[in-house]
Every structure is written in structure tokens, then in C-alpha cells.
Amino acid sequence: MTDTRKNLIGLSREDLTAEMVAIGEKPYRAKQLWHQLYNRGETDFFNMTTISKVMQQRLHEQFVVERPRLEREMSSVDGTRKWLLGFPDGNEAETVFIPDMDEERGTVCISSQVGCTLTCTFCHTGTQLLVRNLTPAEIVGQFMVARDSYGEWPTPDDGGRKLSNIVMMGMGEPMFNFDNVATALKIAMDGDGIGISKRRITLSTSGVVPMMKRCGEELGVNLAISLHAVTDELRSELMPINKKYPLKVLMQACRDYPGASNSRRITFEYIMLKGLNDSAADAKKLLQLIRGLPAKFNLIPFNPWPGSAYECSAPADIRRFSDILQDNGYSAPIRASRGSDILAACGQLRSESQRQKCSRLTERLAQGIDDEHFPAQRQQQAIS
Ligand code: SF4
Secondary structure, three states: OOOOOEEOOOOOHHHHHHHHHHOOOOOOHHHHHHHHHHHOOOOOHHHOOOOOHHHHHHHHHHEEOOOOEEEEEEEOOOOOEEEEEEOOOOOEEEEEEEEOOOOOOEEEEOOOEEOOOOOOOOOOHHHOOOOEEOOHHHHHHHHHHHHHHHOOOOOOOOOOOOEEEEEEOOOOOHHHHHHHHHHHHHHHHOOOOOOOOHHHEEEEEOOOHHHHHHHHHHOOOEEEEEOOOOOHHHHHHHOOHHHHOOHHHHHHHHHOOOOOEOOEOEEEEEEEEOOOOOOHHHHHHHHHHOOOOOEEEEEEEOOOOOOOOOOEOOHHHHHHHHHHHHHOOOOOOEOOOOOOOOOOOOOHHHHHHHHHHHHHHHHHHHOOOOOOOOOHHHHHHHHO
């Protein structure tokens, strides 16, 4: 029988309070429940000792506390950990934990969509069609699964924990699913629960200009721009969204980003592609482009995936590019390639899973098996 109970994860504080009132509880009960859900990471109402037995039963009858389903977990030798997560409709998305070099702390990279509408040519996820937006529960739930995996519940008072930062840089364009992303990030920021400061959260966009101001005003998180090119010609080839919001418009939106300052610089992500965007002249053009902006750079050696049309720049060229930026006073670290032993390119794990489902389906169809455990809708998903 289908479980029709509502998932409490992903509800804003206001919505959680409204749900408590609707079942006859006092509004302050929502605060106790919030603490259990997001500070203690509790999933079983009957273990919530700050809540009366009567209320536990009432909650159990009406609600569930549900994380995305863990389909696959992979750990790299370098400490990177990757999860393929499943949702009730059969869709999947990826989440990655990338430790800092000292391995004391690190960043959880979260997906905002299944697939992506954009078709950035260097990006593996860009080869996948957009299936749907993720819900707030599915977005914040990714972080909660990561905390489950590292056993980091409850939230320690001193804030000391390995999973210290969040970046919305997984599958999808977060600005195209902004309402759900905003709800999820507000939950993650809430000091009574998960408690990740907005200073430790970064939202990365391909440059959806009309949403950038709202993001800064409503969330106040750090902004990262997937830049990758210094001319409109090349950027439009790499990132077709540039045709709609070309570099001049994008740079102005960066200048207008609320809260950007020397202590909160905008990060420009720049993927290093051999012979395309990695010359000394490109580096100098980049400096002109961001002149006057509180900026820092993240240089990303291209991580090739099967079928990709690009090659990674030579190490010496990347070094030269970085030196030019740094000699002009900008931070421009070269991001070490992480997790290369665990299908690290964004979207690669999901594609691999889709491929496996597809070949299982092919096998089953070849055997003439067409059973109720593999209904038509799932078959269609596996094929597409
Ligand atoms: S880089 Fe980001 S916006 Fe572009 S296709 Fe990949 S996931 Fe989508």
C-alpha cells in the first residue's frame, strides 16, 4: 500500500508550524521538532525524547521523516566521497563531499535538478536532458545523507565538523529552481538546526542574470560564476546561456550583487581547456573583464569524460595562467583533481546508473520478462 504520510523534511519553519497547528499542537512544538529533525538528525518520532508520547504517536500517524534513498556510495583514495541518491519517482541525483587539502573539513556539493536544461559543452550533466527540479526536501536531504554517512549528528555546539561548507554546484542550474533551493538553503542555514553559516554556502550559477540580485538579497550566500571564457564568442560556444546574458551584462550583474565585498569576493570558476582559453593573453583579458570587482578565481583542470570534446590544458599553461592572476593580486588556486577514481565528473555517476538500468532492461526484454516489478514508466525512464 502507498504511504501517503507527508514528509516533514524540506518544510520551512513557517510551514512546519502550520502543520503542527493543523494537527492540534501548540505552535512552539514546531521548534522542538525542528531541533530533533535538523540538529539531532532524528528520523524516528519514537526516539524524540523531548516530545510527549501522545504527540509522537500523532506525528507517526500523519508524517514521515524521509531522506533521499542511498543508491550507491563511493569513496576515493583522496577522501572524496560521492553518493548516488534515489527519489520516490525513480529519479536520481548526485552529491559529493570534497575534503580540504588538510582533510579536517570540506564541502558538500549539492545538486539542484535532475539533469539540466543548459547544454554547456564541457559538462557531463549538460549531456543529460532536464528531468525535473528537485524539491526542498530532496535538496537539503542530500546534505543530511552526507551527515548520516559521516555520523555528524547532532550538530556540535562549537560548530566543529567535517562537513563544514555547502556549494550548490552539482547537477543543474540552481537559479532555475530558485524557490526550492532557497527554502532548502534557509533550512541548512538555520542556527537551531543544521547551522551552516551563509558565509560557508556558495551558490554557483552559469550566469542567470535576472535571478542574481534576488539571490544576494534573499539568501546572502557567496556567489560563484561559471565563467570559463573571456570572449562572448567562446563562452557562447561553451555555455549557450551566454547568448542570452553576454559577458558585459553578466559582469554588471556581478558588480550589482548584494553583499559582494573584499571580504566576500565573487568566485569565478574557470575550467582550463587546452588551446581554447588558457593563453597568457586570455589571462590578461580576464583581468580586464573583472576590473573593479571583488573577485577571486578557481582554476579547474578539465576532467575528461567519455565522449567529451576537450582536453585539459598543459600543467605549465595552467601554472602560467594562475601566476598572471596572482601577480595582479588575485587569489587563483589551481583546484586539484579530486575523486578521479570514482566517476568524478558531475553527472557521470547518474549516467553510469542509467546505463546499467538500460542494459538490465535490455536483458530482461530479451528474456521476454515484462513484469509488474519493472513497470512501463520505469522502463521508459531507463531507456531515455
Ligand atoms: S555546467 Fe551547470 S549549468 Fe552547465 S550544463 Fe552543467 S550542470 Fe548545467
